[in-house]
Amino acid sequence: MTRLTARDFDPRVLDLFDRYVHGQLSRRDFIAAAGAGVLASMAPSFAAPLVAADDPRLRAAYVEYPSPQGYGTVRGYLVQPAGAAGKLPAVLVVHENRGLNPHIEDFARRLALEGFLAFAPDALFPLGGYPGNEDKARELFARLDQARTRADFVAASQALKAHPAANGKVGVVGFCYGGGMANYLATVQPDLAAAVPFYGAQPPASEVPKIKAPLLIHDAENDARIRAGWPAYEAALRAAGVRYEYHLYPGVEHGFNNDTTPRYDEAAARLAWRRTVAFLRQELAA
Structure with missing residues (x-):
């Protein structure tokens, strides 16, 4: 077919x-x-992940960390290369507005194969976790207290930074909702080493001077909703002297990186992936 x-x-x-x-x-x-x-x-169709869940080159587990300012506990999927020598650069992976689905777990495994310690939290854990159905997940997502959820992602980032296998540098990659979260984390975590928002909502201009991390921003040309906020964000980034790269992918849709849906664009996703891995390797090196 x-x-x-x-x-x-x-x-x-x-x-x-x-x-x-x-x-x-x-x-x-x-x-x-x-x-x-x-x-x-x-x-979406989750039938063919790029990296199998039982890939012997990886070590993966579901882990929990305390989040006293959030929902109390943050749970997610932690992946690292098997038999890695030395400390690893760490990447927080933030999902779209459906929670920790199989696609995001697959993306975390892809990062681990590139030599990163990847942690993908599930914002829906306080409500029972990703339910296995995208529509139900979307409905649950609307019930989250976003202030507490944001605190959970801050706690997850700090736990990842302190992980025994990590080299002490943490970056964040997020998609759609997760892209907005990546932008948000950059405004509240001065020790964040890198942020890679894919088609994510921009933070208020007043918060931009707080950003210390370099940014790699991926947007889709056919995404009027997200692109509408870019001129003001760019002006604020320049005024604050924030280091950033901006890439606009021509002719593609919001969600172009998600290879489980028809909005996926292979050429744009592959290019964004190469840029993302190179950027993270550069910024998270020990």
């Missing part, structure tokens, strides 16, 4: 789907506007 891509959909449908995914349109209203068949065809 031929795999669908974003080019198989009318741009108006893609816009409706983006609004649905981000809670601006109900499932009923999306189906009424675009059709149930379209929604089903755009659902």
Whole structure:
């Protein structure tokens, strides 16, 4: 069966789907506007991860850390290369607004194969964890107290930095909601060593002078919602003297890096991956 891509959909449908995914349109209203068949065809498929969960080159486990300012405990997926010699650069991986699904676990494994200690927390853990269904996950996500969730990610970053296998430098990579979280963490953690937001919401301009970490920012051309905030963010970054790289990927959609959905763009995702790995290696070196 031929795999669908974003080019198989009318741009108006893609816009409706983006609004649905981000809670601006109900499932009923999306189906009424675009059709149930379209929604089903755009659902993610987790059948073929790039790195298998039992890959012998890796050591992976679900671990918990205290989060006294958040929900009390943060739980996530910790992956590292098996038999690594010496301390490892550490990367916090922040999911989209569906919690720790198989795609994000796969991304953490990909980072581990590149020599990183990767930790992907599940923001939905206080509500029972990722439920195995994207629609249910999205519904649960709306019930989170974001102030407590942000505190959980701060706690996760600090726990990762203190991990015995880590070299003391932590970067963060996030997607959509996670991209916004990567931007947020950069404003509240002066010891963060690098941040890589993929198509994430920008922080208020007043918070930008607090950023000490270098940024590698990935945006999609066909993403009016996120791109609308970029000019003000860029102006604030320049005014504050923050070191950053900005990459706009032409002709692709919000979510282009997620290879489980039709919005995936292989060429853009591969380029963003190469840039991300090189950036993290440079900034997180001991």
